[in-house]
Amino acid sequence: MVTLRINGDEMSLDDVDPTTPLLWVLRDHLGLTGTKFGCGMGQCGSCTIHLDGRATRCCVLPIRDIDGMSVTTIEGLSEDDDHPLQEAWVEAGVPQCGYCQVGQLMSAAALLADNDEPSDDDIDRAMSGNLCRCGTYTRIRSAIHAAARAMR
Amino acid sequence: MTTTSIDPAPQGVMNVSRRGFLGGLVGAGSFVLGASWPLASARAASVNEAFAPNVFLAIAPSGVVTIIAHRSEMGTGIRTSLPMVVADELGALWERVTIEQAPGDRSFGSQNTDGSRSIRRFYDVMRVAGASARNMLERAAAARWNVAHTECTTRGHEVVHESTNRTLPFGDLVADAIALDPPAAEDLRYRTRSELNYVGKGVPITDGQDIVTGRATFGIDATLPGMKYASIERPPVLGGTVRAYDATATLAVPGVERVIELSSSTAPHAFKPLGGLAVIGTSTWATLRGRQALEVEWDDGANASYSSETYDAALLASAQAGGRVVRDEGDVDAAFADATRTVEANYELPLLSHAPMEPPCALARVTDDLCEVWAPTQNPQTAQDMLAGEFGLSRDQVVVHVTLLGGGFGRKSKADFVVEAARLAREVGAPVKVTWTREDDVRHDYYHAVSALSMKAALNGDDDVTALRMSTAFPSISTTFDPTARHGSDGELGQGFSDVPFAVPNIRVENGEARGHVRIGWLRSVANIYHAFGVSTFVDELAAARGRDPFEHWLSMLGTDRDLALGDFYSNYGEPLERYPYDIKRLRAVGQLAADRAEWGRDLPRGRGLGFAAHRSFLASVAVVAEVDVTQDGQLTIPRIDMAVDCGLAVHPDRVRSQMEGAAVFGAGVALAGEITAKDGRIEQSNFHDYKIPRIYEAPQDVRVHLVESGELPGGVGEPGVPPIAPAICNAVFAATGKRIRRLPLARHDLSWS
Numbered sequence: 001m002v003t004l005r006i007n008g009d010e011m012s013l014d015d016v017d018p019t020t021p022l023l024w025v026l027r028d029h030l031g032l033t034g035t036k037f038g039c040g041m042g043q044c045g046s047c048t049i050h051l052d053g054r055a056t057r058c059c060v061l062p063i064r065d066i067d068g069m070s071v072t073t074i075e076g077l078s079e080d081d082d083h084p085l086q087e088a089w090v091e092a093g094v095p096q097c098g099y100c101q102v103g104q105l106m107s108a109a110a111l112l113a114d115n116d117e118p119s120d121d122d123i124d125r126a127m128s129g130n131l132c133r134c135g136t137y138t139r140i141r142s143a144i145h146a147a148a149r150a151m152r
Numbered sequence: 153m154t155t156t157s158i159d160p161a162p163q164g165v166m167n168v169s170r171r172g173f174l175g176g177l178v179g180a181g182s183f184v185l186g187a188s189w190p191l192a193s194a195r196a197a198s199v200n201e202a203f204a205p206n207v208f209l210a211i212a213p214s215g216v217v218t219i220i221a222h223r224s225e226m227g228t229g230i231r232t233s234l235p236m237v238v239a240d241e242l243g244a245l246w247e248r249v250t251i252e253q254a255p256g257d258r259s260f261g262s263q264n265t266d267g268s269r270s271i272r273r274f275y276d277v278m279r280v281a282g283a284s285a286r287n288m289l290e291r292a293a294a295a296r297w298n299v300a301h302t303e304c305t306t307r308g309h310e311v312v313h314e315s316t317n318r319t320l321p322f323g324d325l326v327a328d329a330i331a332l333d334p335p336a337a338e339d340l341r342y343r344t345r346s347e348l349n350y351v352g353k354g355v356p357i358t359d360g361q362d363i364v365t366g367r368a369t370f371g372i373d374a375t376l377p378g379m380k381y382a383s384i385e386r387p388p389v390l391g392g393t394v395r396a397y398d399a400t401a402t403l404a405v406p407g408v409e410r411v412i413e414l415s416s417s418t419a420p421h422a423f424k425p426l427g428g429l430a431v432i433g434t435s436t437w438a439t440l441r442g443r444q445a446l447e448v449e450w451d452d453g454a455n456a457s458y459s460s461e462t463y464d465a466a467l468l469a470s471a472q473a474g475g476r477v478v479r480d481e482g483d484v485d486a487a488f489a490d491a492t493r494t495v496e497a498n499y500e501l502p503l504l505s506h507a508p509m510e511p512p513c514a515l516a517r518v519t520d521d522l523c524e525v526w527a528p529t530q531n532p533q534t535a536q537d538m539l540a541g542e543f544g545l546s547r548d549q550v551v552v553h554v555t556l557l558g559g560g561f562g563r564k565s566k567a568d569f570v571v572e573a574a575r576l577a578r579e580v581g582a583p584v585k586v587t588w589t590r591e592d593d594v595r596h597d598y599y600h601a602v603s604a605l606s607m608k609a610a611l612n613g614d615d616d617v618t619a620l621r622m623s624t625a626f627p628s629i630s631t632t633f634d635p636t637a638r639h640g641s642d643g644e645l646g647q648g649f650s651d652v653p654f655a656v657p658n659i660r661v662e663n664g665e666a667r668g669h670v671r672i673g674w675l676r677s678v679a680n681i682y683h684a685f686g687v688s689t690f691v692d693e694l695a696a697a698r699g700r701d702p703f704e705h706w707l708s709m710l711g712t713d714r715d716l717a718l719g720d721f722y723s724n725y726g727e728p729l730e731r732y733p734y735d736i737k738r739l740r741a742v743g744q745l746a747a748d749r750a751e752w753g754r755d756l757p758r759g760r761g762l763g764f765a766a767h768r769s770f771l772a773s774v775a776v777v778a779e780v781d782v783t784q785d786g787q788l789t790i791p792r793i794d795m796a797v798d799c800g801l802a803v804h805p806d807r808v809r810s811q812m813e814g815a816a817v818f819g820a821g822v823a824l825a826g827e828i829t830a831k832d833g834r835i836e837q838s839n840f841h842d843y844k845i846p847r848i849y850e851a852p853q854d855v856r857v858h859l860v861e862s863g864e865l866p867g868g869v870g871e872p873g874v875p876p877i878a879p880a881i882c883n884a885v886f887a888a889t890g891k892r893i894r895r896l897p898l899a900r901h902d903l904s905w906s
């Protein structure tokens with residue numbers, strides 16, 4: 001039996017096939033559909049969550065490998081939808097279709113937790129695993145800078 | 153600045169409050185208005201669009217204004233922009249507007265969200281809807297005050313009587329307005345540009361907050377109690393069938409419940425599901441594991457002969473041979489016979505896949521007399537029709553709920569994935585959600601056509617260009633609907649090819665034959681992608697051959713300012729040329745604006761270069777200056793893109809900008825690495841590791857969008873940014889390295905220099 005702490009709550013996943021990637025446990029078993037499926041092979045970042053605070057692609061992460069670990073999803077990123085990145089994202093009008101944006105935000109949040117004044121290169125490195133087919137990259141970069149300023 | 157004219161006059165506005173058109177969407181007792189609108193162009197009319205009521209708004213006694221978004225939201229912001237037009241004409245406060253997404257229903261007019269048409273087809277309709285409602289509220293208030301309604305106006309969700317400073321909130325007038333007859337067309341008054349608060353300025357997109365909190369509901373997020381999951385192994389070759397299969401191991405996977413064989417699609421494949429073997433289970437993961445364990449033998453059928461290597465060579469030969477003459481002016485053969493010299497080049501572009509970040513998916517529930525689906529569809533009415541036909545139901549027994557789309561780009565206007573879910577739901581007797589994997593998506597798309605172009609110019613003793621002979625060949629979208637089709641449609645050929653705008657006395661445009669072996673569909677800007685690449689690269693090659701600056705040379709090729717005269721072969725995106733002329737002056741102006749803002753001609757070190765391309769499509773013109781940086785060992789980056797845009801009136805300028813920024817990345821994807829190939833009928837790519845789309849560090853680093861201030865009729869926005877990007881990038885590569893790119897993508901080429 002696998003136990004995870006998800007957005008602060010202890011969850012025992014007794015009747016879930018332990019080979020199931022965390023992505024599908026979140027989406028199908030727990031109804032946390034904010035985390036998205038885009039490729040299923042760690043290529044696109046749509047499924048980015050925080051695993052013990054680190055940005056992680058959870059589509060290729062069987063839950064049996066992360067027993068006892070702590071998971072944060074978009075649903076747990078902020079108390080009142082007020083993470084500076086969420087505010088900067090709305091302010092800059094970053095989303096187009098919006099599908100990749102949860103993954104983008106989770107990668108960006110992990111970056112800013114470590115680095116409160118990232119350069120463009122830092123951003124490009126931290127965000128390189130997150131594809132956006134709509135092409136919102138330039139706004140993502142400027143919104144991360146804006147959120148970093150707001151957090152300092 | 154002038155305002156766009158409302159033309160032709162509105163017809164058939166009716167007060168439908170008591171008719172319940174909106175069903176459960178808005179509360180009882182609301183004031184509901186419908187507007188119908190004659191089509192501007194019969195030539196473009198689809199059956200869907202003819203004289204149908206096509207917009208609805210409702211005002212509740214509480215004052216809440218509900219506006220129906222009837223077009224699909226896939227990232228353009230249309231779910232915000234069109235309702236915003238209604239709210240502005242009405243005089244509503246945006247904070248007190250609620251937006252409801254319409255299900256598929258003929259009452260709304262066409263909901264087929266493609267062709268960059270939503271604003272151009274519905275901007276006027278939305279104004280009629282808003283202005284008609286305002287007129288009725290003004291009359292209701294005027295009756296209370298015993299004044300002439302022409303002395304009243306609306307502002308801030310209230311009717312205002314200016315001279316006496318009296319106001320009445322919208323909600324208080326609902327009961328009175330319900331009893332009124334709608335205004336005659338000639339009594340409608342539209343706000344002038346200076347009276348508008350939202351149009352031309354914009355509001356934040358309505359789904360922004362839901363998107364950044366993960367609450368936004370896309371198709372993949374739809375659920376129903378008791379829902380089963382399905383994953384489908386489809387025939388690897390189009391038209392292939394299951395010869396034999398063994399599902400023993402699949403059925404042993406925990407959570408797998410059934411394997412269902414679906415009949416294979418036969419040509420014409422149109423929007424039909426492909427068939428295959430569906431694994432049904434209690435979770436997505438169970439179905440994916442079940443599929444892995446499946447053993448299938450396929451009969452591949454005739455398309456197994458299809459391999460890109462041989463096909464592409466034949467396609468180029470077909471382009472060179474030409475055949476069907478589409479446009480013929482002057483005497484091209486005589487001009488070539490008299491030429492002092494000629495310039496010739498061929499261009500080749502591969503198949504492309506849409507790869508929206510949300511793959512195709514749908515949820516369905518089917519009973520004997522009701523079929524309900526939830527799907528990220530660009531075209532709910534076609535889905536509705538197909539499902540009605542599938543189950544022998546009437547249209548009102550089929551409800552297509554439109555979710556948000558995690559990208560569409562043309563892929564999600566086909567209903568194949570929706571029908572899959574419904575077939576399985578009926579077979580299983582429970583709600584079923586079908587989710588395509590990325591591999592399914594890349595291998596079974598409606599691909600953007602592979603293409604080949606042959607371009608030739610004749611020059612005389614003065615080095616004037618005296619003739620152009622241009623030929624294109626590509627498997628037409630028509631092949632998806634008619635397997636005997638061999639030529640492009642007028643629509644495809646008119647996407648940047650038969651409408652070549654250059655002032656050359658002798659021009660012949662031809663189209664060679666090509667067959668389809670995979671489903672060919674439309675992808676963001678469609679045939680403009682390859683035609684703009686061929687034309688804009690060739691004109692750059694001509695400049696080089698003539699020793700001229702590429703931008704100055706392009707300007708000179710345009711000739712005098714005029715409306716381009718084009719014959720019956722040209723469909724102008726379904727609009728008459730009198731209404732939306734091909735205006736050389738406007739095209740020239742965007743070119744100049746891009747060149748000015750990009751500081752065309754600025755000094756750059758070796759390995760850096762600027763490239764220019766400009767293209768009119770979907771009734772908008774976009775000019776691009778791309779700056780590339782190529783290291784000596786051939787690593788390419790795109791530090792900057794300048795895009796000048798004339799789309800007529802920019803209803804929501806920020807969303808126009810965001811579409812252009814996105815188009816720069818989409819176009820860069822076409823240039824850099826986008827390539828789908830087939831071998832023995834099977835698509836060779838499968839996921840983002842081998843079908844590469846730009847990552848943040850590969851995409852243009854700085855995209856500067858320069859909008860032409862315009863009060864002209866709105867043109868398209870979603871697509872026109874894409875076509876000039878790839879040729880501008882490749883022309884910049886030539887400027888930087890001297891290497892001419894005639895075959896995309898760039899990933900095929902060694903760009904190193906010394």
Ligand code: FES
Pocket residue numbers: 036037038039040041042043044045046047048057058059060
């Ligand atoms: S879905 Fe996990 S990286 Fe793409």
Ligand code: FES
Pocket residue numbers: 095096097098099100101131132133134135136227509558559
């Ligand atoms: S906003 Fe659509 S994929 Fe990123």
